[in-house]
Amino acid sequence: DQQVKQNSPSLSVQEGRISILNCDYTNSMFDYFLWYKKYPAEGPTFLISISSIKDKNEDGRFTVFLNKSAKHLSLHIVPSQPGDSAVYFCAASARQGAQKLVFGQGTRLTINP
């Protein structure tokens, strides 16, 4: 049972435009959501997070939006840069329980010059 889903395996965006990555979840106990970025042969690096008490969090070019009623979050990158090309993972955790992160399948983002 996939509790966190990223339905787009890949996304291609032109440099300078906006990249939008999407993520859906099913477990209503999740109260903290994160995005990680991963380059090949490296570990994931934390990008940005959002608590369930908020609906938006912004950090430079990166903004995460949370729609709790739809159980949906998205990551916006604007403007997109070639160095943003990577695999992006959405993750979620619940304060109750073991606080482990549950990950989606990942979306490969390619930024074209």
Add this chain to the structure above:
Amino acid sequence: DVKVTQSSRYLVKRTGEKVFLECVQDMDHENMFWYRQDPGLGLRLIYFSYDVKMKEKGDIPEGYSVSREKKERFSLILESASTNQTSMYLCASSLPGGNTEAFFGQGTRLTVV
């Protein structure tokens, strides 16, 4: 600078061998995790530990065991390696309490032949 270090970047082992993957963190984190990453499946949790000598099964524990004798070290053991355990293995650590990011090591690419 926070650091999670995995003992090997690349490893090739034979079917049936006992394999040890080591992970050390220098952040005094209580929580430590082992994930494996496979194409199209994202990161799946194998085992996690929230204290020394404590361990909990994740989503795919079969064929694996773990050891946490010291707070900073978390070992993943493949009791008898099989070809379907060829994967990228990722160790992570985090603070307790939820609503916090996990920090990942650089990963170990294990090939079982």
